[in-house]
Amino acid sequence: MSQSTQRITAECPECAAEIRFDRSPLAGQIATCGECSAELEVTSREPIRLELAPEVEEDWGE
Numbered sequence: 127m128s129q130s131t132q133r134i135t136a137e138c139p140e141c142a143a144e145i146r147f148d149r150s151p152l153a154g155q156i157a158t159c160g161e162c163s164a165e166l167e168v169t170s171r172e173p174i175r176l177e178l179a180p181e182v183e184e185d186w187g188e
C-alpha cells in the first residue's frame with residue numbers, strides 16, 4: 127500500500143481552480159480556495175465535490 131503520494135484534488139466551483147487536500151476530506155468539511163478565497167463545503171467524497179459554503183455558519187435551522 128503506497129498511498130502517501132496520492133494527490134487528492136477537487137475543483138473550485140467558483141473559479142475552477144484546483145483545490146488540493148493533504149488527505150481525504152470529510153463530508154461537510156470547509157476548504158478555502160487559494161485562488162478566489164471562496165469558502166467551499168465538501169458535499170461528496172468520491173468523487174470529491176465542492177459547493178460554496180453558506181455565509182452563515184452558525185444557526186443550523188431547517
Ligand SMILES: [Zn+2]
Pocket residue numbers: 138139140141142143159160161162163164
Ligand atoms: Zn476558487
